Amino acid sequence: MIKKNYLLAPGPTPVPSNILLKGANETIHHRTPQFIEIAKEALDGLKYLFQTENQVFALASSGTGAMEAAVANLLSPGDKAIVVVAGKFGERWKEICESFNVDVVEVAVEWGDYIEPEELKKILADNEDAKVVFTTHSETSTGTVMDLKGIAAVVKESNAVLVTDAVSSLLAQELRMDDWGVDVIVSGSQKGVMLPPGLGFIALSEKAWKLVENSKSPKYYFDLKAYRKKYPDFPYTPAVNLIYQLKEAVEMIKNEGIENVWNRHRILADAVRNGVKALGLELLSKKPGNVCTAVKVPKEVDGGKFTKLLRDKYGVTIAGGQAHLKGKIFRIAHLGYMSKFDVIVALSAVEMGLNELGYKVALGKGVMAAEEVFLKEGV
Amino acid sequence: MIKKNYLLAPGPTPVPSNILLKGANETIHHRTPQFIEIAKEALDGLKYLFQTENQVFALASSGTGAMEAAVANLLSPGDKAIVVVAGKFGERWKEICESFNVDVVEVAVEWGDYIEPEELKKILADNEDAKVVFTTHSETSTGTVMDLKGIAAVVKESNAVLVTDAVSSLLAQELRMDDWGVDVIVSGSQKGVMLPPGLGFIALSEKAWKLVENSKSPKYYFDLKAYRKKYPDFPYTPAVNLIYQLKEAVEMIKNEGIENVWNRHRILADAVRNGVKALGLELLSKKPGNVCTAVKVPKEVDGGKFTKLLRDKYGVTIAGGQAHLKGKIFRIAHLGYMSKFDVIVALSAVEMGLNELGYKVALGKGVMAAEEVFLKEGV
Structure with missing residues (x-):
């Protein structure tokens, strides 16, 4: 494709x-x-x-x-x-x-x-x-x-x-x-x-x-x-x-309007966080912000392989971890020229990618959780 | 226009x-x-x-x-x-x-x-x-x-x-x-x-x-x-x-081909130098190069006004002088994505601009001198 x-x-x-x-x-x-x-x-x-x-x-x-x-x-x-x-x-x-x-x-x-x-x-x-x-x-x-x-x-x-x-x-x-x-x-x-x-x-x-x-x-x-x-x-x-x-x-x-831009980023971040949590994944940050969401890579998954699969097979570029976090987290950005379907794409890619690597997460569950945020926010 | x-x-x-x-x-x-x-x-x-x-x-x-x-x-x-x-x-x-x-x-x-x-x-x-x-x-x-x-x-x-x-x-x-x-x-x-x-x-x-x-x-x-x-x-x-x-x-x-690029710049520079000299103008440099030609502004002409006229009325941006040469020279570049008609435009603008400011140079004479260079070079 x-x-x-x-x-x-x-x-x-x-x-x-x-x-x-x-x-x-x-x-x-x-x-x-x-x-x-x-x-x-x-x-x-x-x-x-x-x-x-x-x-x-x-x-x-x-x-x-x-x-x-x-x-x-x-x-x-x-x-x-x-x-x-x-x-x-x-x-x-x-x-x-x-x-x-x-x-x-x-x-x-x-x-x-x-x-x-x-x-x-x-x-x-x-x-x-x-x-x-x-x-x-x-x-x-x-x-x-x-x-x-x-x-x-x-x-x-x-x-x-x-x-x-x-x-x-x-x-x-x-x-x-x-x-x-x-x-x-x-x-x-x-x-x-x-x-x-x-x-x-x-x-x-x-x-x-x-x-x-x-x-x-x-x-x-x-x-x-x-x-x-x-x-x-x-x-x-x-x-x-x-x-x-x-x-x-x-x-x-x-x-x-700058307040709207800030608010948009907040909603996108909320949706991503909700989505990855719904998949049973864990956030790295103790105070996650609205720039990007750092998600812990499940122990069973090779983090490097995961981001590479998304990038090279799906065309979805997310970031891995840096320095000692290399391979241990992946980061989904919700930054800049982004709207709700960018979040949907990201979560869908995570769902398919993890499954493709043999780590079972419920397909559609992360997407659903994000959609709930968007509908609640009325956007 | x-x-x-x-x-x-x-x-x-x-x-x-x-x-x-x-x-x-x-x-x-x-x-x-x-x-x-x-x-x-x-x-x-x-x-x-x-x-x-x-x-x-x-x-x-x-x-x-x-x-x-x-x-x-x-x-x-x-x-x-x-x-x-x-x-x-x-x-x-x-x-x-x-x-x-x-x-x-x-x-x-x-x-x-x-x-x-x-x-x-x-x-x-x-x-x-x-x-x-x-x-x-x-x-x-x-x-x-x-x-x-x-x-x-x-x-x-x-x-x-x-x-x-x-x-x-x-x-x-x-x-x-x-x-x-x-x-x-x-x-x-x-x-x-x-x-x-x-x-x-x-x-x-x-x-x-x-x-x-x-x-x-x-x-x-x-x-x-x-x-x-x-x-x-x-x-x-x-x-x-x-x-x-x-x-x-x-x-x-x-x-x-890099030799051709160098040679093109040499020809363009030759043509500009020939053109301005044919107008009776004088070069500043004792060893003029192929990047730009610095021409002395005739005493009777306001150098600042001249470059401004070319830029604001003709749309032709040449450079003035810097530091103590401000107002005393103008510089025509023949650099980068340039070919023979850029030189023709430059010389034509100089001819019209000087005349418009009351300094008489023979219209077309600089252009002619440049054309002679191009024909001689066979380009």
Whole structure:
């Protein structure tokens, strides 16, 4: 049978065809009023996505580039930073900090678990000289969401600046930069924003800019002062066609309304969780978020074989586990340009795939449980 | 009259519609054999473009990101480097080096001029401890090409590693990484390679990799050891759709043949030079290259007004001057997806534009001179 592709991994996520085609418009020169006008609309739109009045910068890089920008611009060698590590992307903060000779206070959280604001409060009290707290809003490697609002309230009371990796959470989880007082948010294009990969986003509060003024870390391409100076123009050639696409995506998101986008992700996540539980499967996360659902692979099943079967035979790309979770979990994303039948496809693929590998689950039972959620929600 | 757009600036350059549309293919997951196969073909193709057996890496960044990668991976704070500065992009090498606390020996060359291998030989002899020589193959700000082959022969005799910015020269000027012994070449997607902006390229010789092993500069996103380890996969999410486009571009270039591509650029440049000279205009460069032609703006003409008129009324985007050359030169690119009628359009626009601003040049005379070149070349 022909194999249609279903991209149900937590990034890159499916790109709507109108956005794909927008990127096929002819490349124009970036130092023209024509382009600056497009860029301004796109970048202004990012303010809405971040729920902030701060400027949001679009770097020609992946989300990791935006993470490096946060570290290199906020800190100097020898500065102390608290890094919450609850999975692969928390580890990335730690690695980047170490690469820039930052003195890391690691808060190790079990993968799948999360940190409570009260715990962080104690750690902050013990580390009054910490300049930055690095967190991961949605830890994609475990499908866990953190109480960012609560964490922000705690960090606000300290001298430290709160940085959060919202690469996967942006638009999938409620996120209000200004209202909650998150100082720095980094994100990327290929997740909730529904674009191809190639843009990293970053916004900074006034409190954060004060740290930037004193940072002595080497940087050039990611020097945010250069971006601020040129905004809404760019210091170096921007990814012109991705900026066209960003403008298009922003319009789609505004039309849907950000609360509706958040709510859609909540419903999709509920449906997936209900579906996999109905199949007798177990979630990894102690606080599952709306980005992706991490499901424990039954002991009898080879996790690598399972995701490979879905991808290569069914055309359904879900994600496996990373690092020590490799082969032990699979992750179904419900992120970005997704609606209810993407969930149905995912659950159907899981049902058939497990059975095909000899692990019996009741066909249709996961799908049924998801349908119940959708009908209850009236969507 | 409707205004068709003619992008005749030295990057971004016009993107062929088949490449634009290739980027509109659905985004697939980057950690799949399907994508890795595409990436491998695209990256292998870059070897042909660089004329090298070395791996060429495609970074999700602009060319400036690839320049930073060269500095941050080759050097440590306090290391000495010779930097040839003959324009805006030589200055960029210097700025990046200074940002990374490299001890810069600046070789200041007048803008529009170039350095002879023999001069560099003396400077190398005076700076035996210099670890790297940074050069700019085509200095886009002045339209000047350097004798890279001769420079490479000189640097090869020293302990230093030769790095060249081939962001604009790649495919427009003959460039043979391995035969000439250029240690590090950086380039970008939006010039000769005919792609939208968003990819930076870099390749390193064995001699260069030895420096990388000892480099202590902070880096993470641009850490080339991580790219080497993953090649042809990527350490961080690559710009998937641009990689599709790169594969398409490589196929086009292979079909044309790299010698033919170089020769096409030579003919186009000859025609433009002949055309502007026939109009009585003067070139800035003492050694004009095949990327773009920098023309002195006649004293009677407002250079800013001139490029603006061409862009906003005619739809013809050429470049003005940068830094102290602002308003004093205009630059016509003949770079990338360009053929003879692009040159005709450029010269016609120059003829009409100058006349419209009250500076009389003979209408059709520049076009005629270009046509003579094309007929003589038999193209």
